[in-house]
Amino acid sequence: ELRLHQRYGHIPGPKGLPFIGNVHQINRLQPWISLADWAKEYGPLIKVNVFGHVLIICNTFESVKEMLDTKGKDFGGRERGFRSTMVTKASGFLRMDMQDPHWRLSRRLLHSSIKAFGPGLSRIEHYAQQMSEEFIQSFKKCNSVAVDPLSTIFDTTLGMISLMIYGRKLDHDSEIFQSIKSLTNLTNESFHVGKDGMQLDRFPWMRFFGNHTYKILKIAQMHSIKVQKWYKNEIAPLEDEELDDSLGKPFMKVLRDYNSTCSPEERIPDKDVMGNGIQVTFAGVLSTATTLYHLILTLLHHPDKQKKMVQEIDEVIGSRLPKLDDRSRLPYVNAVLHEIMRYGSGSPLTLTHRSVVDTDILGTKIPKDSQIAANLYLVHYDKKVFGDPEVFRPERYLDENGESLQAEHEVWKHTIPFGMGPRICAGMMFAQFRLFLWVCILYQRFDIVADPNHPLPPCDIKNLDVNGISLMSKSYKAKFLSKE
Ligand code: HEM
Numbered sequence: 001e002l003r004l005h006q007r008y009g010h011i012p013g014p015k016g017l018p019f020i021g022n023v024h025q026i027n028r029l030q031p032w033i034s035l036a037d038w039a040k041e042y043g044p045l046i047k048v049n050v051f052g053h054v055l056i057i058c059n060t061f062e063s064v065k066e067m068l069d070t071k072g073k074d075f076g077g078r079e080r081g082f083r084s085t086m087v088t089k090a091s092g093f094l095r096m097d098m099q100d101p102h103w104r105l106s107r108r109l110l111h112s113s114i115k116a117f118g119p120g121l122s123r124i125e126h127y128a129q130q131m132s133e134e135f136i137q138s139f140k141k142c143n144s145v146a147v148d149p150l151s152t153i154f155d156t157t158l159g160m161i162s163l164m165i166y167g168r169k170l171d172h173d174s175e176i177f178q179s180i181k182s183l184t185n186l187t188n189e190s191f192h193v194g195k196d197g198m199q200l201d202r203f204p205w206m207r208f209f210g211n212h213t214y215k216i217l218k219i220a221q222m223h224s225i226k227v228q229k230w231y232k233n234e235i236a237p238l239e240d241e242e243l244d245d246s247l248g249k250p251f252m253k254v255l256r257d258y259n260s261t262c263s264p265e266e267r268i269p270d271k272d273v274m275g276n277g278i279q280v281t282f283a284g285v286l287s288t289a290t291t292l293y294h295l296i297l298t299l300l301h302h303p304d305k306q307k308k309m310v311q312e313i314d315e316v317i318g319s320r321l322p323k324l325d326d327r328s329r330l331p332y333v334n335a336v337l338h339e340i341m342r343y344g345s346g347s348p349l350t351l352t353h354r355s356v357v358d359t360d361i362l363g364t365k366i367p368k369d370s371q372i373a374a375n376l377y378l379v380h381y382d383k384k385v386f387g388d389p390e391v392f393r394p395e396r397y398l399d400e401n402g403e404s405l406q407a408e409h410e411v412w413k414h415t416i417p418f419g420m421g422p423r424i425c426a427g428m429m430f431a432q433f434r435l436f437l438w439v440c441i442l443y444q445r446f447d448i449v450a451d452p453n454h455p456l457p458p459c460d461i462k463n464l465d466v467n468g469i470s471l472m473s474k475s476y477k478a479k480f481l482s483k484e
Helices: 002-008 031-042 061-070 082-086 101-115 121-140 150-166 174-190 198-200 205-210 213-234 251-261 271-300 303-316 324-329 331-344 376-380 429-446
Strands: 045-050 053-059 359-361 364-366 371-374 448-450 465-467 471-473 481-483
Touching: 002 053, 031 045, 031 376, 053 061, 061 359, 061 371, 061 376, 082 198, 082 213, 101 251, 101 271, 101 429, 121 150, 121 376, 121 429, 121 481, 150 174, 150 251, 150 271, 150 429, 174 213, 174 271, 198 205, 198 213, 213 271, 271 331, 271 429, 271 448, 271 471, 303 331, 303 429, 324 331, 324 429, 324 471, 331 429, 429 448
Parallel strands: 053 371
Antiparallel strands: 045 053, 359 364, 448 481, 465 471
């Protein structure tokens, strides 16, 4: 307690109880709401104590920018709690400090893997075609019956990521696909704020006393070993021409090719190669799938916005497949995509960073080795910038002629769903490509309508649930009526 007081006594925050700190005061179903209330009371920088672990949170654009961007290097470390160590042995670049040379290298190799499918027009069309086929097949089957689209969205998103990482199109019923899926879901669940995972990070010995998260992590670990074995025995030995390169060169292949040409001291250790694959799957599936799921629900609540978006898609694209360079001709679709990421703020907090030196934010001292995160939700809900942040209004990104506002406009600057600075989301470009193509194809092919027999849950952020590291809307059903 004395040590914590010496390090963090000068940072404001709610007063907690001995031993557990503020745990009992955090709304476990909507932790970002408790944080917002405390931000109102204590200001731009607050501290929260979770079982003796202090987490500092930046609540305003200025403090977030300083933490993530201007002083991004000072805050470029990551925490390594028991949970993250258990599944991937803390390897992989999501968990590495920025100062680790393999962090920059792994990010660069991921980008070169993603870029391989970026500029090639034929690849993109192929990619769009594959996506649309999966959706069309799945939704056409239940034409006039209302369905919950979550599993189709999740499986398609996971299938695409697996293809991009491993170079294999996996049958959704196959054992390995199910293992990758369980590994992703269970790892996510272990980070649920409402469950007992936080205690495990602080007191790893709790695993001997029936800790539920530990049980989940044991199963996740089993799936992780299965995936690693599958990769080692069935994928790694394959020649280039035996891999599916329809999404460009698979990330794992890019990593291995690098290793086979560099000097031994520059090699990325095998555990990090595998950790990178598993972590990018995890990071790439959940946020994208939950964003798409929330977008469909939100548009069902706003049929006028849906109609406007569909009209633009029909006018500009018609019935051909969408291409990435259509984006500049579809300002309304772009505005809808940015607005859903602001309005839903699927990742309300960034991942936790660690200060690697003694530093400060807006003049407040932050000691070396502090845990710190940025509250993106509060940036997205700043009334001074957005006026009516609780309203879903894509028009806020458009001028009076319906064209996109200039890039320097305040609303763009304050829309940061992927974070900012050196540790900005490594898959941002991939996520944006995918969301754009997917939305165009889906609304081009289907009339998505509500069913009076299945009332929709609300879509505002106060009614979203925590789903591990991201937010997700409650389940709903809708009709996907084929236009063909
Ligand atoms: C709507 C979709 C997505 C959203 C909203 C999102 C958001 C974020 C956020 C907020 C962070 C944390 C940044 C920080 O800690 O400061 C992050 C990190 C990351 N994301 Fe994403 N993400 C999305 C999709 C993806 C996809 C598709 C991939 C992979 C292809 C991906 C890979 C990563 C990785 C690897 C990191 C860790 C980067 C690092 O530690 O250096 N994300 N993402």
